[in-house]
Amino acid sequence: MNVPADRKYTRSHEWAKQEGDLIVVGISDFAQESLGDVVFVEVPEAGREVEAGEAVAVIESVKTASDVYAPVSGKVVEANEALADEPELVNGDPYGAGWLFKIEPSDPAEFEALLGAEDYLKVIEEES
Amino acid sequence: MDFTPHTPDDVRAMLEALGMQELRELFADLPDAILEPELNLPAPLSEQEVLEHVSELAAKNAPAGKAFLGGGQRPHFIPSIIPALVQRGEFLTAYTPYQPEVSQGVLQAVFEYQTMIAELTALDASNASLYDGAAALAEGVLLALRQTRRMGVVVSQGVHPEYRQVLATYLHAVGAELRTVNLQDGLTPEMEFGDEIGAVVLQSPNFLGAIENPAPWIEAAHAARALVVYVADPLSLALLKPPGRWGADIAVGDGQPLGNPMNFGGPQFGYIAVREKLVRQLPGRLVSQTHDVDGRRGYVLALAAREQHIRRAKAKSNITTNAQLTALMGAMHLATLGPDGFAEVAKASVARAHALAAELIRLPGVELVTPEPFFNEFALRLPRPVQSVRALLAERGLHAAAPVSQEYGENIALFAATERHGDSDLHELVQAMGEVLS
Amino acid sequence: MKRDFPVLFERSRAGRRGTLPPAPPEVDLASLLGGDNLREAPPRLPEVDELTVVRHYTNLSRRQVGVDTNFYPLGSCTMKYNPRVNEAASALFAELHPYQDPDTAQGALQIMYELQGYLAEITGMDAVTLQPAAGAHGELTGMLLIRAYHESRGEGEQRRVVLVPDSAHGSNPATASMAGYEVQEVPSGPDGEVDLDALRAALGPQVAAIMLTNPNTLGLFERKILELIDAAHDQGVQLYYDGANLNAIMGWARPGDMGFDVIHLNLHKTFSTPHGGGGPGSGPVGAKAHLAPFLPLPLVKREDGRYLLDYDRPQSIGRMRSFYGNFGVMVRAYVYIRMLGAEGLKKASAMAVLNANYLRKKLAEVGYRIPYDRLCKHEFIAQPPGGLKALDVAKALLDYGYHPPTIYFPLIVKEAMMIEPTETESQETLDEYVSAMAEIARRGLEDPEWIAHTPYHTPVRRLDEVAANRKPVLRWRPEGED
Structure with missing residues (x-):
């Protein structure tokens, strides 16, 4: 299972990566694998204020719909518009072109408290 | 008569297997305290007896x-092929098409229906149907509120009062x-x-x-970034400029005038059609074209992730069974x-209604x-209480003068005419009205 | 290579006519309707002759299975035989207008009045509304009754939570949301029944209602139901009964006697009215006396030998539907109840439960796993043997001429197949079905490639649902049009 060490994770299978002042958010390889073919992604509007743990995006496959939770609090500054036409990017490149949205964090400590790659691997092991 | 095939021997053998x-x-797991209540129901009847009774x-x-009663339900002619075809057991006794390989009949028919509704309304997409016009209105408004993330709704008094009552129930929830x-001189004010x-x-016709x-409402709504829900009788769309052309975002209505008997008010169906950007907010079933593993065209239920069986508490609506x-x-x-x-049916309906109105006034x-202008229904103020006029007409075998709620004024009755009314029918009503009112 | 089955629009030829209405009177539409109001171009409907319409729909129907053509043990849907006498009876009432003088519709109102009474009797409730148009519509009506009740006691603000078991139909939580409530799931215990301790822990002054199906979606009767309801009532919590599974217990037990406060029924499941490929249904709601004042407008009542529509109900939640509900469906259910009577209803449920238990036993004998292997009611859950997928077994069944069971529901069982044979199937049908299921399991385990690509003999084979969901095509367009 691909779990890059260059970013943080949540128990609900989001990843979060520092990029300058922003936090980029997506879902893990494990999450996309268990969802199956992604058919639609509902991303949050830019400008929306979100709380850590709040459901802010929805990923749909044919038979399921899963909420994506904000890993950190802050303001959504950008969403991945490419997913509107190519939701399959979430399957093909979950850690790259399949990113979901970017947050301007309001509390840097929240990011630091997220899971590291090793701890996240343990979460996956528990679930599978 | 209970339609079970089990002979006493079958029952014995099956029990023995268990x-x-x-x-x-078989009911040993039910609490004794509630087991086998005495049901007080009439004695069973054979098919012959029940048909005699119901007749x-x-x-x-x-x-x-x-x-000649209106209110969105009218007697229209129904071609003979409709009851014949719709009673085919494959259509009549199927469940929702969850298994597309053996449900192409219903799925393709829905796909064609969706196309027809999109054509009538000049909007991009229709769902597979909703319960009735009132539920379609309520769902259309909830859809608009989800999309705009707002909680305010303005409705014209020109919308059918029963639809508004249903809307109020849903919105209160x-x-x-x-x-x-309120209407001013019978029209929605700017x-x-x-x-x-x-x-x-x-609603138009209201x-x-x-x-x-x-146009002015739609312009004002869009200036406020609100969405417009347009209630339209589908028959009117044969002749009148459709909601999509006026700029409406969502069209809804009741399908009774399309090949459905009045059935004392139901069942018929509700329709809803929307612009492309709202498709994923639609409630209920949607059918999409696709292809099978051999490349053949086929149809499936699509965007099911909006629906209650997947999305549960976060579904767009709780609807499952609709009005297929x-x-x-x-x-x-x-x-x-x-x-x-x-268009000819609509034209005849308009012509008869206008001829009737001209005589009655x-x-x-x-x-x-x-x-004016009005379509195929119109309201008259009568010189006598409407309920008694309707009752006196009924004694003469005529059904006309539907009482209109007090909110529109005193002694107002709704009339309608359709292609089923010939000259002699109109004449008979006019004469009877003359007698009843004199 | 088979050709695609044409869309009706593709059979259209400009100027071709089907049913011809009488020539309309010559009138000037622009002057009657206003020139600016007229449609610029007619809607593009198909232009086809009548025989083409008849063949089109007849051939479409041959690409469709129903109870009339195939055994259809779709769990939770009660696909029993839909007697044709229902259709004949309903047709007698087709030409009634909802606004005609009620004195000229006394027969129709009598049917509604009597049906209200029969359904109250069968469910053990005090009052019934026939207005809801389908099961989920009835659920919403029922939950709004509960909400109005709590509001009338000044507890509307405080009771914000509805408890729903994790095995519930998806419409339950969706309904609770539409009724303005927060949903809290209650886990099932290892025996498949609601975990009473977990439920007790979740109860409190913030809870408005519990929505339950009994027998539940696993087909199991909740044996601790009386205790459970007492515990809830002690805390002022209302009990909602989802009537989707009533076919299991008609005449054997009544939800009202169990203590439920409100119930919806699906006339298109339990009371034999046809499902029509997805409706129209009818979802009457029964309520105990304390909820009756809140029932929607209007109810049918009887006064001095006359039937009338009662709008004088100041505490009503309002209207749920235009007019009086799906009257045509009510006539069908009325006929069914009159034909069966109390004994017939009781026998129907007994045969439904007998068939389900027989099938459960026989499927276990041929290797299917029964995760809750005890006395079931009208349906049960099976799992395919040896790692086969429920989806593949379902698709293989299509080639054997069976409609598959409900699959992947309830969500708490992996690879679930929810099987409900109903009472109108014979022992031979069940035995043949078991043979087919046995053969599918055997062949599927021997030849994984075979089962993975079933079905082979249906009008179309497995369809690309991913494409349909990524880029849905929801309407036909002429070639070349975007």
Whole structure:
């Protein structure tokens, strides 16, 4: 299972990566694998204020719909518009072109408290 | 008669396979305290007896196949092929098409229905149907509120009062604010909307039958970034500029005029159509074209992730069963009439209604409440209480003068005419009205 | 290579006519309707002759299975035989207008009045509304009754939570949301029944209602139901009964006697009215006396030998539907109840439960796993043997001429197949079905490639649902049009 060490994770299978002042958010390889073919992604509007743990995006496959939770609090500054036409990017490149949205964090400590790659691997092991 | 095939031997053998002697053992897991209540129901009847009984009850009704009553339900002619085709057991006795490989009949029929509704309304997409016009309105408004993330709704008094009542019930449940704008001289007045308003609702032809000019409302709604829900009788769309062309975002209505008997008010079906950007907010079933593993064209239920069986508490609506068979009747009706036949039916209906109105307003004390132009329904103020006029007409075997709620004024009655009314029918009603009112 | 089955629009030829209405009177539409109001171009409906319409729909129907053509043990849907006499009876009432003088519709109102009474009797409730148009519509009506009740006691603000078991139909939580409530799931215990301790822990002054199906979606009767309801009532919590599974217990037990406060029924499941490929249904709601004042407008009542529509109900939640509900469906259910009577209803449920238990036993004998292997009611859950997928078994069944069971529901069982044979199937049908299921399991385990690509003999084979969901095509367009 691909779990890059260059970013943080949540128990609900989001990843979060520092990029300058922003936090980029997506879902893990494990999450996309268990969802199956992604058919639609509902991303949050830019400008929306979100709380850590709040459901802010929805990923749909044919038979399921899963909420994506904000890993950190802050303001959504950008969403991945490419997913509107190519939701399959979430399957093909979950850690790259399949990113979901970017947050301007309001509390840097929240990011630091997220899971590291090793701890996240343990979460996956528990679930599978 | 209970339609079970089990002979006493079958029952014995099947119980034996379960290691049981008595049927009661099948219910051994129920608490004794509530087991086997005495049900007080009439004694069972054979098919012959039940049909005789029900025929007697039917004889206590005066059929209204030539009714001049309106309110969104009217007697229209139904071509013979519709009941014949729709009673085919494959359509009649199927469940929702969850297994597409053996449900292409229903799925393709829905796909064609969706296309027809999109054509009628000049909008991009229709769902597979909703319960009725009122539920379609309520769902259309909830859709607009989801999309705009607002909780304010403005509805014109020109919308059918029963639809508005249903809307009020649904909106109260989710805590949305509903404001009603009264008609002025039978028409919806121009106005502006605040930025708390997510949905603006009007109906044309309105409840009194008048054709509204929806342009100012639609413009004002869009200026406030609200969505417009347009209630339209589908028959009117044969002739009148459709909601999509006026700029509406969502069109809803009741399908009764499309090949469905009145059935004392149901079942028929509700339709909803929307612009492309709202498709994923639609409630209920949607059918999409696709292809199978051999490359053949086929159809499936699509975007199911919006629906209750997947999304549960976060579903767009709780709807599951809708009104598939009656919507299918609507599609068959449009198919066999075609664009010309559909327009001819609408034209005849308009012509008869206008001819009837012209005659009735000559009667002393009768006044046309509906401003012109109107479509195939109109409202009259009568010189006597409407309920008694309706009752006196009924004694003469005529059904007309539907009482209109007090909110529109005193002694107002709704009339309609359709292609089923010939000259002699109109004449008979006019004469009877003359007698009843004198 | 088979050709695609044409869309009706593709059979259209400009100028071809189907049913011809009488020639309309010559009138000037622009002057009657206003020139600016007229449609610029007619809707593009198909232009086809009548025989083409008949063949089109007849051939479409041959690409469709129903109870009339195939055994259809779709769990939770009660696909029993739909007697044709229902259709004949309903047709007698087709030409009634909802606004005609009620004195000229006494027969129709009598049917509604009597049906209200029969359904109250069968469910053990005090009052019934026939207005809801389908099961989920009835659920919403029922939950709004509960909400109005709490509001009338000044507890509307405080009771914000509805408890729903994790095995519930998806419409339950969706309904609770539409009724303005927060949903809290209650886990099932290892025996498949609601975990009473977990439920007790979740109860409190913030809870408005519990929505339950009994027998539940696993087909199991909740044996601790009386205790459970007492515990809830002690805390002022209302009990909602989802009537989707009533076919299991008609005449054997009544939800009202169990203590439920409100119930919805699916006339298109339990009372034999046809499902029509997805409706129209009818979802009457029964309520105990304390909820009756809140029932929607209007109810049918009887006064001095006359039937009338009662709008004088000041505490009503309002209207749920235009007019009086799906009357045509009510006539069908009325006929069914009159034909069966109390004994017939009781026998129907007994045969439904007998068939389900027989099938459960026989499927276990041929290797299917029964995760809750005890006395079931009208349905049960099976799992395919040896790692086969429920989806593949379902698709293989299509080639054997069976409609598959409900699959992947309830969500708490992996690879679930929810099987409900109903009472109108014979022992031979069940035995043949078991043979087919046995053969599918055997062949599927021997030849994984075979089962993975079933079905082979249906009008179309497995369809690309991913494409349909990524880029849905929801309407036909002429070639070349975007």
